[in-house]
Amino acid sequence: MIELSELQDAASKAFPADQLRPERDAAWQLAAEMGWLMMPVSEEAGGLGLGRDASATVLCEMGRVLGTAPLISALLTVQALGEASELTDQQGWIERACAGEYIAMNLDRATISLGAGDVLDATLPAVPDADMASHTLVFGPEFCALVPLDAPGVTVTERHMWDESRRLFDVTVADHTIEPGMFLAKGAAATAIGDALRTGLVLAVAADSLGGAAACLSMTVEYLKTRRQFDRPLAMFQALKHRCADLKIELGAAEALLWARAGDEAATTTDIGSAKVLACDIFRKIAEEAIQLHGGIGLTDEHMCHLFMKRAMLNLQLGGDLDVWRERAGRQVLASFAD
Amino acid sequence: MSDDAHLISLRDEVRTWLEANAPKGWRDAYAGMTHAEFAQAQRDWFQTLVRGGYAIPHWPKEWPGGGRSLAEQKVIYEELAQADCPRLLLSFVSTYHAASTLMECGNDTQKARYLPRILEGETWCQGFSEPGAGSDLASLKCKAERRGDVYVINGQKVWSTMAQYADKCLLLVRTNSEGAKQAGITFLLMDMKAKGVTVKPINQIQGDQEFCEMFLDDVEVPVEERVGEENAGWAVAQATLSSERGLTLMELSYRMRGALRRVAGLIRQHGRENDQGILRDFGQLVARVDSACAIADQFLLNRMNGIERVGDASVVKNTYSRVLREYSLLGLRLGGLEEQTRHAITYGDLNTGNWMADFMNSYAWTIAGGSEEVQRNIVAERMLEMQREPKGWAA
Structure with missing residues (x-):
């Protein structure tokens, strides 16, 4: 059994903290070489059979360096392939995906219509790095299937994002007939895969946020320790100390909740959503404060501050916005005290 | 097994x-x-x-x-x-602070005399803080003069929890005013019934009398009641203050988790079950309470594995105290005008559902036991390693 701390060490060695936004294609190749894509696949299927906390650990480290490779989507789709009982040559798909063939998925809610003869029309928003993917995974009500991105009727359009550390594409599918062997599952099994993908996305974004938050706070504190005004380091001013301490404390609480939930197989999607609320909220706060505490330099394109801020803002939106999860958590606990 | x-x-x-x-x-x-x-x-x-x-x-x-x-x-x-x-509450200082002080720093006679009495119900209080020595505890002035076999004590102590019921007191006194302020402090075990000890309970804003002032006029404490050497009391006090690490906050966090039932009850009572704004705020509170439980658990788990990093305890404490305030504020919001009517308070609990009282009680955790601000300094200076201000400011 691989310890989470070993995974974390390996990830931070492969992606050192001082090299933010590593070049995507090299990062992707390195991630595949590290065996990360095998983590969610069961040992019987040739994977490592690690729990969701293992993926979260690696994604947290990628958040720390503003990772550019599409690991959030790739780890989810490779996990779905492991559950794809109806897929022709399932084992071949798993092996190729583990070796680095990228299967994408949409991170925002899709519009899907599957007509007679399995003819698919769909709008799939926010597909990460579709330019390097061979297929995208479409999960609708009662079905889950792979669509080749080079098929006729499939268009791939890049969005111009504020967050420059990630690339998102919109994919449209028109009049595409899904081959019978390209279905991962249908009916209840497909619904289960879809639910797992949605929950996994929430956890993944939360983990990415915690990594980003920790790195951004650390960068800001280091700046305050070196920048001198009024004949002293800025870090010496208690007003600034207390702001940093509050951020550190809130981050600590968010981390504790996320790792407790990631390691708890009984945690519901809403429980993971609560962890995302705290993780994404503190990433946003830290990134927001980072620019203020850096002063003018934080507003320049050459400094890294804005990269964290833009990623934090995007993370708020991926996997369900925070108000949605707050309300669900409220309803869940209200119902638990039913008397 | x-x-x-x-x-x-x-x-x-x-x-x-x-x-x-x-x-x-x-x-x-x-x-x-x-x-x-x-x-x-x-x-x-x-x-x-x-x-x-x-x-x-x-x-x-x-x-x-x-x-x-x-x-x-x-x-x-x-x-x-x-x-x-x-x-x-009443036995907390006895079973944690007094016991840990005696076990770690007391001599055999002191241990044999006092530890069994604690189990029989002897109650201890703490005489540390003074009107002029709060966060800066080492600046304490309560004076002890050695006269033969006794120390003669003169001064004032404050914020002594439940001192009105105490039999004995863990007392910090100044025995030397020269040099570093930490180096002139001595640790004594004082009999609360000794001549010259006057205890005055403090009326708190919520109607409780949990803390007391203590006035000491020529109180004689035998030298054999000293813990550690003369002027070495600061180190003994560290043993006192580090006696309880994590269990209380774990317990309190889980109590607050259970007490979310009271907030849920208010939501129903006021027909707000489908009020999206309230549900969101309740969900936010739930996440925060759960995070307080998670971080207290993590702190204890680390301790079980022998890991204790400087500042971790401050993070746990500030998380709990902040969330406790958030909890009582949501209760107050939901309770409306009714909560502005004064109801009898329940002593000894932080989540009573008497929301104004709970709100006021929450300050016990943001101020006592090292204020929120002191904890922030610890986190900033010792975890984040932000530079300390130079000492020696004088008006």
Whole structure:
């Protein structure tokens, strides 16, 4: 059994903290070489059979360096392939995906219509790095299937994002007939895969946020320790100390909740959503404060501050916005005290 | 028996014992009590726990009910929280602060004299803070002069929890005014019935009298009641203050988790079950309370594995105290005007559902035991390693 701390060490060695936004294609190749894509696949299927906390650990480290490779989507789709009982040559798909063939998925809610003869029309928003993917995974009500991105009727359009550390594409599918062997599952099994993908996305974004938050706070504190005004380091001013301490404390609480939930197989999607609320909220706060505490330099394109801020803002939106999860958590606990 | 099986069996044992022995309906009983009746109820509950073997799980194993591992202590406190038993307030200083001071720094005579009495119900208070020495405790001025076999004490102490019921006091005094302020402090064990000790309870804003002022006029304390050497009391005080690391905040966090039921009750009572704004704020509070539980758990788990980093305890404390404030504020919002009507308070609990009282009580955690601001300094200077200000500012 691989310890989470070993995974974390390996990830931070492969992606050192001082090299933010590593070049995507090299990062992707390195991630595949590290065996990360095998983590969610069961040992019987040739994977490592690690729990969701293992993926979260690696994604947290990628958040720390503003990772550019599409690991959030790739780890989810490779996990779905492991559950794809109806897929022709399932084992071949798993092996190729583990070796680095990228299967994408949409991170925002899709519009899907599957007509007679399995003819698919769909709008799939926010597909990460579709330019390097061979297929995208479409999960609708009662079905889950792979669509080749080079098929006729499939268009791939890049969005111009504020967050420059990630690339998102919109994919449209028109009049595409899904081959019978390209279905991962249908009916209840497909619904289960879809639910797992949605929950996994929430956890993944939360983990990415915690990594980003920790790195951004650390960068800001280091700046305050070196920048001198009024004949002293800025870090010496208690007003600034207390702001940093509050951020550190809130981050600590968010981390504790996320790792407790990631390691708890009984945690519901809403429980993971609560962890995302705290993780994404503190990433946003830290990134927001980072620019203020850096002063003018934080507003320049050459400094890294804005990269964290833009990623934090995007993370708020991926996997369900925070108000949605707050309300669900409220309803869940209200119902638990039913008397 | 495996560790897990052992803990499960302990949990069953504690649960069964609590079903038979925990005071039933104590909240109603405590609500109408005078403060002195509350103190008596606390003594009774402590003695019940001593007999059950659950009062001092953190003491060494030669004591009845002692020798429990941290994991076992956690189970006991979780069950006490789960069963919503009264907390042990009156005996807290005795079983944690006094016991740890004596065990770590006391001599054999002192240990033999005082430790058994604590189990018999002898109550201790702490005489540390002074009107001029709060966060900056080492600047304390209460003076002790050596005259033959006694120290003669003159000065004032404040914020001594439950001192009006105490038999003995852990007292910090100044025996030297020269040099570093930490180097002139001595640690004494003072008899609260000694001549010259005057205790005055402080009326708090919520109507409680949990803290006292203490005036010391020519109080004589025998030299044999000194813990450690003269002028070496600061180090002894560190043993006192680090006696309780994590269990209380774990217990309190889980109590607050259980008390979310009260917030849920208010939401229903006021017909806000489908008020999206309230549901969001409630969900946010739930996430925060759960995070307070998670970080307290993590702190204890780390301790069980021998990991304790500087500042971790400050993060746990500030998380709990902040969330406690958020909890009481949501209750106040939901309760509306009704909560501005004064109701009798329940002594000894932080989540009573008397929301104004709970709100005011929450300051006990943002101010006492090292204020929120002091904790922030610790986090900033010792965890984040932000530079300290130069010392020596003088007006």
